[in-house]
Amino acid sequence: MALVMLCSATGSPGVTTSALALALGWPRGVLLVDCDRDPAQAVQAGWLRAAPVASRGLVDLAQAHRELQPIAPLLWGRTVPLLDPGPEGADAAEQAPVRRFLPGFTHPGSAVVFEPVWVELAEALAALSGSGVDVIVDAGRIGRGGLPRPLLAAADAVLVVVRSTLRSLAAVRLHLDDLRSSLEEAASGAQPGFLVVGPGMPYGDAEITGQLGLPVVADLGWRPEQAAVLSDGVTAPRRFEQRGLLRGARAAASALASSLGPGGAPRPDGAAGGERADGAPAAVVRGDGRVPAPIGGAR
Numbered sequence: 469m470a471l472v473m474l475c476s477a478t479g480s481p482g483v484t485t486s487a488l489a490l491a492l493g494w495p496r497g498v499l500l501v502d503c504d505r506d507p508a509q510a511v512q513a514g515w516l517r518a519a520p521v522a523s524r525g526l527v528d529l530a531q532a533h534r535e536l537q538p539i540a541p542l543l544w545g546r547t548v549p550l551l552d553p554g555p556e557g558a559d560a561a562e563q564a565p566v567r568r569f570l571p572g573f574t575h576p577g578s579a580v581v582f583e584p585v586w587v588e589l590a591e592a593l594a595a596l597s598g599s600g601v602d603v604i605v606d607a608g609r610i611g612r613g614g615l616p617r618p619l620l621a622a623a624d625a626v627l628v629v630v631r632s633t634l635r636s637l638a639a640v641r642l643h644l645d646d647l648r649s650s651l652e653e654a655a656s657g658a659q660p661g662f663l664v665v666g667p668g669m670p671y672g673d674a675e676i677t678g679q680l681g682l683p684v685v686a687d688l689g690w691r692p693e694q695a696a697v698l699s700d701g702v703t704a705p706r707r708f709e710q711r712g713l714l715r716g717a718r719a720a721a722s723a724l725a726s727s728l729g730p731g732g733a734p735r736p737d738g739a740a741g742g743e744r745a746d747g748a749p750a751a752v753v754r755g756d757g758r759v760p761a762p763i764g765g766a767r
């Protein structure tokens with residue numbers, strides 16, 4: 469069982485959307501946790517379409533921590549379902565893997581007062597992942613102070629979400645050394661890798677790995693209209709689950725889940741299954757036939 473953390477350097481490359489897509493396509497029971505320290509409530513406002521969410525997620529857990537209550541036994545009760553049971557009702561829901569969501573912060577200052585709680589939250593999540601439910605954490609942007617160390621220490625995989633544009637890749641390059649040292653300091657067993665949103669626009673996965681020295685562990689094709697269903701609550705088209713974004717997410721999730729062994733370590737070559745989520749070859753040729761400028765050429 470595994471704890472997978474998604475984060476970004478800057479911009480909004482698609483961390484929340486990708487984390488949600490992976491959670492919806494995850495082959496086993498899964499809990500998606502919103503640990504973004506810049507609260508946006510994007511999952512509630514988008515995918516959950518502003519449905520009333522009784523749970524105050526991390527905020528309730530912080531209060532329990534202040535009252536010296538252990539948070540591990542409370543955590544599951546603060547989660548909400550990611551999917552409604554659908555027309556087949558409870559029977560179908562019983563057979564499907566459990567997919568739940570732990571809401572994040574509700575105030576711009578919440579993350580500061582949460583500092584002492586990260587250790588206990590990370591332990592509770594690790595315990596959960598030890599009991600048969602995998603955990604996907606939306607950690608938001610790496611930020612000036614770096615990602616919460618206890619979460620890094622508990623992570624089995626850290627995916628830095630990037631677009632394949634020069635702007636996104638030039639920015640992430642600035643954060644990679646700090647991320648590597650934070651992982652070392654946290655004594656995390658996890659190696660960082662990229663999740664590329666929109667590979668080949670223009671840089672292909674192989675070029676990204678070659679230039680930035682991190683493996684591309686997963687990619688999700690460029691599907692703005694389908695992504696808006698997840699990020700903005702746009703009405704899902706018919707057979708949404710069978711369309712490209714969720715199909716790709718299921719492939720990426722299965723590859724990633726199976727690459728995380730019992731100890732949770734990604735395969736040494738960093739690849740999650742060796743095949744891109746959309747089944748396309750890793751080397752991407754641009755439609756206009758031009759060779760993109762080397763990523764290292766950015767000033």
Ligand SMILES: Nc1ncnc2c1ncn2[C@@H]1O[C@H](COP(=O)(O)OP(=O)(O)OP(=O)(O)O)[C@@H](O)[C@H]1O
Nearest residue numbers: 480481482483484485688689690691692695696699
């Ligand atoms: N695979 C995709 N194809 C096309 N558009 C996408 C894809 N994934 C996400 N997007 C779009 O990118 C935008 C930003 O997505 P999202 O909110 O997930 O980013 P983020 O990295 O979590 O941002 P922030 O740092 O602000 O939390 C949204 O409009 C979303 O629909």
Ligand SMILES: [Mg+2]
Nearest residue numbers: 483484504510
């Ligand atoms: Mg986000």
